[in-house]
Amino acid sequence: MGGLRLALSLFTVAPVRADRFDRPVAGRAMALAPLAGALLGLVLAAAARGLVWLGAAPLLGGAVLVALGLLLTRGLHADGLADTADGLGSYATAERALEIMKQPDIGPFGVAAIGSVLLVDAAAATSLLSRDWPAAVAGVTAAYAAGRLGATVACRRGVPAARPEGLGVLVAGTMSPSRLAAVTLITAALTALADPWRGPLAVAGAVAVSWALTAHARRRLGGLTGDVIGAAIELSTAAALIVLSIG
Secondary structure (H helix, E strand, O other): OHHHHHHHHHHOOOOOOOOOOOHHHHHHHHHOHHHHHHHHHHHHHHHHHHHHHOOOOHHHHHHHHHHHHHHHOOOHHHHHHHHHHHHHHOOOOHHHHHHHHHOOOOOHHHHHHHHHHHHHHHHHHHHHHOOOHHHHHHHHHHHHHHHHHHHHHHOEOOOOEOOOOOHHHHHOOOEOHHHHHHHHHHHHHHHHHHOOOHHHHHHHHHHHHHHHHHHHHHHHHOOEOHHHHHHHHHHHHHHHHHHHHOO
16 A cells, blocks of 8 residues: 555645655555556546536536646656656767756747647547546556556666666666566556457557667666656657557
8 A cells, every 4th residue: 555655646636645755655556557547547537527428518628627637647757758858859978968958948849749749649649538438447547557568668677877866766677577468468458448458459559668768768867757657658658649549
């Protein structure tokens, strides 16, 4: 339960306080990230599809879903995406890139990354919300579960922390190969309930995106940071939404 409380406090604004914040509990929280994502997606889907049911256009529902998602996560992951884009896009040394990522302002790479990802999210969500109630809610819920799997993948063994402090050092390497495989298979099985073939494909896409991003971060930055985890979540969620919205 400590891991679940920490997962909810890290990935949502749920009024849940973690009673422990050490490496074992943080590892469990990363393993439970897809569950926290599914709960968030369910809330977002119900609110946005309810708006469509009341007569709003699916496009408005998609925009509201994305905006509400930012509100219910404090924009934390979007901020991580912006900082990561600025750091990696600078082509500076690892030390300088990490300094750029810690700065409070957002540069052009960060603005472009946030704008692009939110636009893709809204467009894909619009497609999902155009479906009937069960399909729309199941699709969005599955996409957010798969998207949060991006955080689990980012914490796999073999990707060290880029800094000696921060969230990265607490969670980096906490996912053993067997643990990561188990969480991935369970998430794929659950998303298959939403869509028998698009669900598992969405999970595969989320895993591929997060794996590629964190591998690049290891080469460029030396490892994982909290910002990179946020970027992995945002990009993996966008990839899952795209897959689930097709067809």
